[in-house]
Amino acid sequence: MEETYLLNVEGVKKKILHGGQGELPKPQDGSKFTFHFQTLKDDFERTVIDDSREAGMPMEIIVGKMFKLEIWETLLSSMRIGEVAEFWCDAIHTGMYALVSRGMRRIAEGRDPLEGQKHRCGMGNMFDYHSTGYEDLDELQRTPQPLIFIMELFRVEDPSAYKxxxxxxxxxxxxxxxxxxxxxxxxxxxxxxxxxxxxxxxxxxxxxxxxxxx
The missing domain is CATH 1.20.5 (Single alpha-helices involved in coiled-coils or other helix-helix interfaces)
Incomplete structure (x- = not known):
């Protein structure tokens, strides 16, 4: 499918790699997205930064729960169940990715994702960290840059449908x-x-x- 800008979203391009099924879901506050994702650098090698399949678990986010990478809610809301899509996101949307990735990696390693975090907002924490503990994420934190997200949406659940x-x-x-x-x-x-x-x-x-x- 030809690459197009998402409606009313500056600095985002979407390319559908595999079409989904049914109508476009209509998530509400508290709905849960379950999906797999890959994060890649926008370089010649398309360097892989994170891959939820390699981590062994799909990602889940709750709509409206102040997830640090708000653009993901927008991306997922544009997808149908079973769809696989590639999104290019400008640096204006990816500045918090290093902190999000740090937490996800620590969870996958069985560690406390909040260890070492001061009681401040996400942007404040970004400046508090001397290091994320991961060299590639430190680079992203020092120099925010466009990133590519490849997502496969499995399901969207209403707030009353899950614990x-x-x-x-x-x-x-x-x-x-x-x-x-x-x-x-x-x-x-x-x-x-x-x-x-x-x-x-x-x-x-x-x-x-x-x-x-x-």
Whole structure:
């Protein structure tokens, strides 16, 4: 398909690599996108920066939950289920990618994505970091540049159709979830289900850290 600018979005070009099925989804606040993605540099080699398939898990984002790379909501909202599309995005849309990628990589490595993050907005954190811990991301952080995103959209779920993870909850929902998770952990300890109990306690801790990071 011929490359075209997305409607009313400056600095973005889209090319459909594989057509999707059905009507264009109509996500609302709280809807969840599930998709695979590749991030490439806009250089001669089309250097791959990240690949969710290599990480072993698809990406999920919740509409309206202040995801640091807001342009992804726009890109995904232009896709049908099963569609594979390539997007070229100018540097005006990619300045936060290094921080987003850092968090995703740490999660894939089983590490805390918020470790070392100060309690400031995303742009403030970008200037606080001396290093992301990844050489290629440090380069992107120093010199924001156009990037290419190849995305395959699997599904779009309404807010009522899935159980939300704690990171996708509002502040009030997180505060209410912490004692519930703690109680569930205690109950599992009494049943000697220690691994499951540890997971509940960890979820409660992550919930608190997310609240502190706001």
């Amino acid at each position: 939300r993870d704690t990171w996708a909850m509002s502040k009030e929902e997180k505060l209410a979830a912490v004692p519930v998770l703690h109680s569930e952990g205690n109950r599992l300890v009494l049943r000697r289900e220690f691994a499951q109990a540890a997971a509940k306690y960890q979820e409660a801790v992550i919930c608190l850290r997310n609240l502190q990071a706001k």
